[in-house]
Amino acid sequence: MAAGTGSGSTVSAIFSPVRFWLLLPSWVVIGFFLLVPVLLMLTYSFLTKEFRGGVIWEFSLASYDQFLFDRGLFGDEAPVIKWTYINIFIRSILQAFGATIFCLLIGFPTAYFIATRPIQSRTIWLFLITVPYWVNLLIRTVSMKFLIRDSGPLNELLLYIGLIDAPLHVINTNFAVQLGLFYSYLPFMVLPIYASVERYNFTFSEVASDLYASKVTILWEVILPVVKPGIIAGSILVFVPSLGAFLAPDLLGGAKTFMIGSLIEDQFKGNAGNWPFGAAASMILLSLVLVVLMFYVRAQNKDQT
Amino acid sequence: MTSAVSLHDVRKDFGSLTALSDVTLEIEDNEFFTLLGPSGCGKTTLLRMIAGFEGATAGTIRLFGDEIEHLPPNKRPVNTVFQNYAIFPHMNVAENIGFSLRMLGWTKLEIQTRVDEMVEMVKLGALVDRKPSQISGGQQQRVALARAMAPRPKVLLLDEPLSALDLKLRQEMRTELKRLQRDTGITFIFVTHDQEEALSMSDRIAVMSDGKVQQIGTPFEIYEHPNNRFIADFIGETNMLPSIIDTVEGFNLVCQLEGGQTLDALANCDNIPGATGVLSLRPERLSITKTEPTGKILKGELGDRVYLGTDTQFIVKLSAELNLKVRMQNSFFQGANYKTGDTVFVTIADGAARFLVD
Amino acid sequence: MDRTFDIKHYRGFFSITCLCLVILYGPLIIVMIYSFNDSVSITNWGGISLRWYVEIFTGLESAKFKAAAWNSFSIAIMAAIVSTVIATAAAIGMIRGGNFKGKFASFALISLPIMVPEIVTAVATLIFFSTIGFKLGTLSILVAHTVFCIPFAYLPISARLQGIDASYEEAAQDLFANRWKTFRYVLMPIMWPGIVAGFLLAFIISLDDFIITNFIKGAGIETLPTAIFGSVKQGIKPNIMALSTLLLLFSIALVTLSYFIGKRGEANQNTQQ
Numbered sequence: 001m002a003a004g005t006g007s008g009s010t011v012s013a014i015f016s017p018v019r020f021w022l023l024l025p026s027w028v029v030i031g032f033f034l035l036v037p038v039l040l041m042l043t044y045s046f047l048t049k050e051f052r053g054g055v056i057w058e059f060s061l062a063s064y065d066q067f068l069f070d071r072g073l074f075g076d077e078a079p080v081i082k083w084t085y086i087n088i089f090i091r092s093i094l095q096a097f098g099a100t101i102f103c104l105l106i107g108f109p110t111a112y113f114i115a116t117r118p119i120q121s122r123t124i125w126l127f128l129i130t131v132p133y134w135v136n137l138l139i140r141t142v143s144m145k146f147l148i149r150d151s152g153p154l155n156e157l158l159l160y161i162g163l164i165d166a167p168l169h170v171i172n173t174n175f176a177v178q179l180g181l182f183y184s185y186l187p188f189m190v191l192p193i194y195a196s197v198e199r200y201n202f203t204f205s206e207v208a209s210d211l212y213a214s215k216v217t218i219l220w221e222v223i224l225p226v227v228k229p230g231i232i233a234g235s236i237l238v239f240v241p242s243l244g245a246f247l248a249p250d251l252l253g254g255a256k257t258f259m260i261g262s263l264i265e266d267q268f269k270g271n272a273g274n275w276p277f278g279a280a281a282s283m284i285l286l287s288l289v290l291v292v293l294m295f296y297v298r299a300q301n302k303d304q305t
Numbered sequence: 306m307t308s309a310v311s312l313h314d315v316r317k318d319f320g321s322l323t324a325l326s327d328v329t330l331e332i333e334d335n336e337f338f339t340l341l342g343p344s345g346c347g348k349t350t351l352l353r354m355i356a357g358f359e360g361a362t363a364g365t366i367r368l369f370g371d372e373i374e375h376l377p378p379n380k381r382p383v384n385t386v387f388q389n390y391a392i393f394p395h396m397n398v399a400e401n402i403g404f405s406l407r408m409l410g411w412t413k414l415e416i417q418t419r420v421d422e423m424v425e426m427v428k429l430g431a432l433v434d435r436k437p438s439q440i441s442g443g444q445q446q447r448v449a450l451a452r453a454m455a456p457r458p459k460v461l462l463l464d465e466p467l468s469a470l471d472l473k474l475r476q477e478m479r480t481e482l483k484r485l486q487r488d489t490g491i492t493f494i495f496v497t498h499d500q501e502e503a504l505s506m507s508d509r510i511a512v513m514s515d516g517k518v519q520q521i522g523t524p525f526e527i528y529e530h531p532n533n534r535f536i537a538d539f540i541g542e543t544n545m546l547p548s549i550i551d552t553v554e555g556f557n558l559v560c561q562l563e564g565g566q567t568l569d570a571l572a573n574c575d576n577i578p579g580a581t582g583v584l585s586l587r588p589e590r591l592s593i594t595k596t597e598p599t600g601k602i603l604k605g606e607l608g609d610r611v612y613l614g615t616d617t618q619f620i621v622k623l624s625a626e627l628n629l630k631v632r633m634q635n636s637f638f639q640g641a642n643y644k645t646g647d648t649v650f651v652t653i654a655d656g657a658a659r660f661l662v663d
Numbered sequence: 664m665d666r667t668f669d670i671k672h673y674r675g676f677f678s679i680t681c682l683c684l685v686i687l688y689g690p691l692i693i694v695m696i697y698s699f700n701d702s703v704s705i706t707n708w709g710g711i712s713l714r715w716y717v718e719i720f721t722g723l724e725s726a727k728f729k730a731a732a733w734n735s736f737s738i739a740i741m742a743a744i745v746s747t748v749i750a751t752a753a754a755i756g757m758i759r760g761g762n763f764k765g766k767f768a769s770f771a772l773i774s775l776p777i778m779v780p781e782i783v784t785a786v787a788t789l790i791f792f793s794t795i796g797f798k799l800g801t802l803s804i805l806v807a808h809t810v811f812c813i814p815f816a817y818l819p820i821s822a823r824l825q826g827i828d829a830s831y832e833e834a835a836q837d838l839f840a841n842r843w844k845t846f847r848y849v850l851m852p853i854m855w856p857g858i859v860a861g862f863l864l865a866f867i868i869s870l871d872d873f874i875i876t877n878f879i880k881g882a883g884i885e886t887l888p889t890a891i892f893g894s895v896k897q898g899i900k901p902n903i904m905a906l907s908t909l910l911l912l913f914s915i916a917l918v919t920l921s922y923f924i925g926k927r928g929e930a931n932q933n934t935q936q
Contacts, residue, residue, distance in 0.1 A: 013759070013760065013761030013762075014759050014829070014832045014833070014836065014842070014845065015755050015756065015759040015760050015842065015846075016759075016760045016761035016763070017842075018756075018842065019756045019760035019761070019763065020756075021752075022752040022753065022755050022756030022760065023752070023753055023756040023757070023760070023769055025748075025749045025752055025753070026749050026750070026752070026753040026769075026772070026773050026813060026817075027769070027772060029749060029809065029810055029813065030772050030773065030775055030776065030810055030813060031772065033788070033791070033806055033807070033809075033810045034775055034776055034779070034784065034787065034788075034810050035772070035775065036791065037784075037787035037788050037790060037791035038779065038783070038787045040787065040790055040791050040794060041783075041786055041787040041790050041791075044790050054793070106679060106682065106683050106686070107683070109673070109675070109676040109679040109680065110676075110679055110680045110683040112673070112676055113673075113676040113677055113679070113680040114680065116671040116672070123926075125680070127918075127922055128684060128687075129683075129684075129687070130918060130922075131914075131915055131918050132687045132688070132691070134867050134914045134915075134917065134918040135691065135911055135914045135915070136870070136871040136888065136907075136910055136911070136914065137871060137873070138871070138873045138888045138891060138892060139691075139694075139891070139907040139910060139911060140690065140691065142694070142891070142895050142899060142903070142907060143690035143691050143693065143694040143907070144690045145895075145899065146690070146693065146694055146697070146705070146899050146904070147689065147690045147693055147694075149899075151706045152706075153693050153697075156706075183686060183687075183690070186683065186686065186687060187687070190683070202670060202671055205670045205671070206670055209670055215670075215673065218670075219673065240778075240780065241780065241781070243780065244780030244781065244782045244783065246781075246782055246874055247873065247874075251895065260782075261782045261874075264782050264783075264786060265782065265877075268786065268789060268878060269877065269878065275790070278786060279786060279790065282782070282783045282786045282787070285780055285782070285783055286779060286780065286783050289778070289779070289780055289783075293778060356833075356837055357836075357837075358833055358836075377836065377841075378833070378836040378837050379836045379837070379838075379839045379840055379841050380839075383837075384837055384838065385833075385834070385837045387830045387833070387834055388830075389828065389830055391828065391830035391831050391833070391834040393831060393834070393835075393849055393852075393853070394853060395852040395853060404835070404838050404840075404848075405838035405839050405840075408835075408838060408839040408840045408841075408844060409839050452834075452838065453837075453838075456838070456839065
């Protein structure tokens with residue numbers, strides 16, 4: 001309350017005379033090493049491929065054409081819609097969507113439970129959720145692979161208890177990838193929801209209860225609408241990285257569970273070696289993410305008004 | 306003699322919003338000057354402009370005759386006590402008090418001497434090594450004062466410094482602030498929304514509302530001779546009775562109230578017969594009796610009463626629409642004899658009725 | 664559980680929280696346990712031993728791991744320092760720079776590395792470096808990591824700065840401190856916990872990064888994640904589990920450190936309330 005009673009618009013401006021110089025390094029570094037590269041990537045997606053990586057600087061729509069159509073082995077047949085790549089994108093979207101739903105189902109009750117603990121134990125619970133977020137994603141994915149492989153500890157345990165007669169084959173399935181994504185990004189769901197539940201004023205619940213609402217009704221009609229911004233933020237934080245994930249599909253999945261990330265990687269590091277096509281696939285992924293983010297910004301603006 | 310602070314036609318806009326306009330003020334040296342007004346009236350903005358945190362949109366601000374508009378806050382010989390104190394949390398009490406001296410490049414010994422002196426002055430004795438988190442709100446207030454006064458500024462700006470304290474401490478600090486001001490001879494410019502604070506401490510008060518200075522005067526002038534309805538209403542409690550001027554005779558007005566009763570009031574030079582306005586009557590300057598006295602009186606029917614400890618407040622119905630608040634001290638007055646519905650006579654003290662034009 | 668009606672309490676949420684923690688920690692704890700397995704087989708239990716930890720430092724692959732660790736840590740420290748400095752300046756410019764045209768665009772640019780999917784950043788950076796003829800190696804990794812770490816350092820720093828009442832800086836200026844001294848003696852000490860948190864987050868993000876590094880590391884250069892990935896591609900081996908456990912413990916130590924610094928910062932910040 002420093003600005004106090006004087007006026008409505010007291011944004012602190014002590015450093016405004018040097019603002020330009022303070023912001024310049026971040027503009028230059030990110031602009032030159034990320035914004036320019038992304039624009040260059042957009043250019044690459046319209047260039048002609050050179051074998052064994054690289055490009056020839058000639059305009060071409062071949063990459064986008066290759067993404068959408070099949071023109072036969074020699075490229076001289078009438079174009080037919082090709083589902084190979086489209087299917088990879090659809091599978092990625094479904095996997096990311098599934099991971100978001102599962103994270104929400106586990107993440108919301110967890111976040112709610114933690115936010116309603118007394119202040120001392122709350123920080124400990126929160127700490128427990130934060131730790132995995134800091135642990136190397138690669139190590140976590142490898143651990144999951146180790147756990148669920150055919151002769152892994154999970155199968156052994158289930159066999160030992162007698163719940164199953166033969167090892168469950170989980171690894172290299174869509175389910176394994178789903179599990180991996182869910183496991184990778186679960187903390188991303190819990191933390192923003194926790195932040196909004198913590199700010200939630202429980203007097204609302206008491207008022208609703210006083211006005212004859214049941215607890216389930218309170219949850220649906222009062223708590224969820226109020227903490228919606230946190231739920232949306234958490235969902236975005238799970239959905240976006242899941243969409244472009246590489247480690248989970250690569251380590252836990254197989255050839256049939258190919259996702260966008262693996263497809264792109266294959267164009268640069270793998271066997272395909274088609275840079276323009278990789279750039280085009282990246283552009284399509286980026287566009288998808290931007291659409292999701294725009295939806296997010298609009299949803300936030302709507303909540304504020 | 307030049308004024309300590311002199312503001313001429315100062316205006317401040319925030320975008321399309323005008324926070325201050327036409328502010329002209331002369332604040333004398335050694336004066337305890339208060340800017341009083343409701344929140345949003347522009348008083349804090351004015352203070353921040355003198356400190357240098359906000360620039361004026363138009364007009365001039367002079368400090369002992371020098372224009373200071375171009376100077377940043379760290380070049381102005383003016384210091385501020387902030388509303389939330391803003392005691393640096395990472396420094397102890399002594400480091401906080403000595404901060405400005407360190408910035409001015411004083412030697413360790415000089416700083417030490419002055420800090421000791423300030424600690425003595427605000428009676429912080431044993432607390433010099435404490436961190437702000439380890440001292441009470443009242444003590445933080447004293448640190449803030451000592452810190453702002455350490456460089457011996459010519460003008461000290463105080464932004465609602467007492468608002469965060471509880472009642473007892475606040476009353477104690479009023480006396481303390483007044484003493485410090487008298488002892489040091491520093492010009493104090495004090496911002497508050499609390500009229501009691503303003504009346505009890507100030508040499509002069511500027512009452513502000515809607516970005517304008519409404520009246521400047523001593524506490525007595527402000528309270529007894531308010532310029533307009535806003536001030537009469539804002540400072541203390543008052544009855545506002547809509548009325549029309551009947552006749553003007555020298556310094557005396559005869560005003561007609563709704564319901565037909567008439568009352569005398571002090572005239573201003575611009576009062577003319579037929580003008581509409583309100584009669585301002587302070588409740589404590591009125592008294593009620595059952596028998597008709599001589600002098601300025603109004604007649605009415607006794608309504609509800611509110612017991613207030615030292616006083617009792619009565620509502621007297623002058624007509625169907627017109628109610629009058631009368632405050633009687635409980636020390637001598639036998640309130641029990643008065644019943645709701647009784648016919649009573651209201652006596653008005655000399656000079657208590659003020660006619661304020663709409 | 665007391666039996667009075669608790670409006671906040673929902674049955675089953677506690678169980679789900681426990682399930683959540685089991686899911687998050689289960690795989691990590693199992694790998695930790697198996698890293699002490701004496702057996703060469705990763706399936707059979709052969710008693711407790713530290714042989715795989717010794718193997719990391721002295722075994723056949725030890726030279727590779729040491730080089731990778733050196734690359735990882737030196738890159739992470741430098742990327743974290745540079746990105747923290749850039750992010751601190753940017754945070755002050757954004758939050759204490761008043762309102763200005765292009766504030767939203769500036770914020771969008773700073774957040775860009777987080778918003779763009781990592782794999783897209785990797786592709787774009789690879790294309791960029793190969794187009795301008797920048798040699799792929801530790802320097803290219805360092806540059807890419809610095810860019811990627813800026814928003815991660817920015818988030819805790821700007822959050823901290825937003826929580827600091829601007830009247831501290833005004834008080835400093837009022838007490839004759841110029842802009843630099845205001846930053847040096849007042850603002851920086853108060854925002855320090857945020858700066859440290861930002862540095863640690865940037866450090867761990869750089870240390871953990873696999874996707875971008877994998878694209879632009881160039882031939883023959885490995886960081887710990889790429890080395891681990893390369894090994895795991897041929898099957899999970901016990902020495903990888905030991906290495907993973909070490910990295911895991913390091914991460915936990917860092918997050919604990921960050922947690923305590925955050926707590927101290929909070930304690931400091933609460934003094935004015």
